[in-house]
Amino acid sequence: MTARLTRADIGAWLLKSARALDAGWASDTEVDLARCVRPSYRLDLVTAGQPCVLWVSGRADPGVHAVGVVTGPVEPGEDGPVLPARWRRLPEPVPREALLADPVARSAEVLRMPAGSNPSWLSPAQWSVVQAMTAGWTGGR
DSSP, X not given: OOOOXXXXXXXXXXXXXXXXXXXXXXXXXXXXXXXXXXXXXGGGGOOTTOEEEEEEOSSSSOEEEEEEEEOSOOEEETTXXXXXXXXXXXXXEEEHHHHHHSTTGGXXXXXXXXXXXXXXXXXXXXXXXXXXXXXXXXXXO
């Protein structure tokens, strides 16, 4: 059995999307966008101001496509809970392969269990690696 996460374990939340980002969303611009999340104890750990990353899965360009910050508590949505965040689209995604090649990032939950549910998470050390790969954007911390 896996130990339950605590707030200290979370460097950043990782929210997954199975579809490519809207082509009209220009890189280096911000948008407010809520993402669907699955009900679990993890939602009790989410607070406004925490950093988050948007992971696009699939065969074409899987990896981190946007970085952001949680803007409020998890809210009810039409199809279940949603997590509101403000996102900045990266000029270039951080490819899955780059994270797999890093000795710290390769152990991220999204890489070990790609079919896991939203939200996933990055440890503080893994978040530091992503920050370095995204030109040091610091999010809410």
